[in-house]
Amino acid sequence: MIVLREKIIVALDTAEESSVKELVASLENRVEVFKIGLEQYLASRGKVVDYLNSKGKKVFLDLKFHDIPNTMAAAARQAVGHGVWMFNIHVTGLEGMKAVVEAAETEALKLGVKKPLIIGVTVLTSLNNNDLQMLGNRYSAGELVLKKAALAAKAGFDGVVCSANEAGEIKQKAVGDFLTVCPGIRPDWAVKGDQKRIMTPANAVKEGADYLVIGRPITKADNPAAAVEKIIKEIEGV
Numbered sequence: 562m563i564v565l566r567e568k569i570i571v572a573l574d575t576a577e578e579s580s581v582k583e584l585v586a587s588l589e590n591r592v593e594v595f596k597i598g599l600e601q602y603l604a605s606r607g608k609v610v611d612y613l614n615s616k617g618k619k620v621f622l623d624l625k626f627h628d629i630p631n632t633m634a635a636a637a638r639q640a641v642g643h644g645v646w647m648f649n650i651h652v653t654g655l656e657g658m659k660a661v662v663e664a665a666e667t668e669a670l671k672l673g674v675k676k677p678l679i680i681g682v683t684v685l686t687s688l689n690n691n692d693l694q695m696l697g698n699r700y701s702a703g704e705l706v707l708k709k710a711a712l713a714a715k716a717g718f719d720g721v722v723c724s725a726n727e728a729g730e731i732k733q734k735a736v737g738d739f740l741t742v743c744p745g746i747r748p749d750w751a752v753k754g755d756q757k758r759i760m761t762p763a764n765a766v767k768e769g770a771d772y773l774v775i776g777r778p779i780t781k782a783d784n785p786a787a788a789v790e791k792i793i794k795e796i797e798g799v
């Protein structure tokens with residue numbers, strides 16, 4: 562059971578150390594998990610992970626590994642060593658995904674730490690059916706996400722990144738506790754921006770989203786803490 566405080570994962574998409582610190586300070590009573598993507602990871606040379614860990618926060622390392630099995634397994638070992646709570650890789654060949662799971666398990670055992678949650682990226686929430694068609698794909702976003710989720714589960718992943726539109730069906734078909742981590746969350750009052758497969762926080766939770774990944778509606782709000790509060794109120798009753 563995921564407690565409400567952990568359901569919202571705030572994406573710290575900024576290059577500025579001062580913005581990270583301000584956001585964490587204003588949200589630390591309300592938010593337990595922060596997502597670090599390429600921009601902030603590179604800007605801080607990875608130090609932001611240590612900073613968040615020192616504040617007692619959980620880190621979702623969103624670097625979306627996508628490489629050959631040996632390279633992804635090596636990166637997974639580094640993610641375990643860095644003390645992240647969750648990391649992700651693109652859903653790719655089964656062999657590579659299994660190598661990541663095995664590497665993370667072995668490294669966690671060696672270091673005596675808990676294995677981070679390993680999450681597969683299915684189809685980016687900024688893509689719709691039209692984009693997939695242009696890429697030569699014959700499946701709809703929904704169909705492709707389900708196929709990728711099934712493969713990720715077969716590899717032993719803990720869950721997938723998907724849009725909330727697909728969360729319900731994934732949860733229905735899942736065996737055991739398979740997590741749905743959903744970006745593309747847009748409260749009614751927020752701008753859509755570059756996201757195409759979107760849903761409101763309340764509907765996402767109704768659909769079965771375990772985690773809501775939210776960036777700009779919170780981080781670009783005049784008052785980020787008030788924005789989180791509004792979102793918590795919206796999902797509390799669901």
Ligand SMILES: O=c1ccn([C@@H]2O[C@H](COP(=O)(O)O)[C@@H](O)[C@H]2O)c(=O)[nH]1
Pocket residue numbers: 572574598682684685686687722723744745746754756774775776777778
């Ligand atoms: O399919 C995906 C995978 C990752 N993301 C990331 O989530 C956040 C969403 O931020 P917003 O500002 O709320 O749009 C961002 O860091 C993305 O890199 C995603 O949106 N979709």
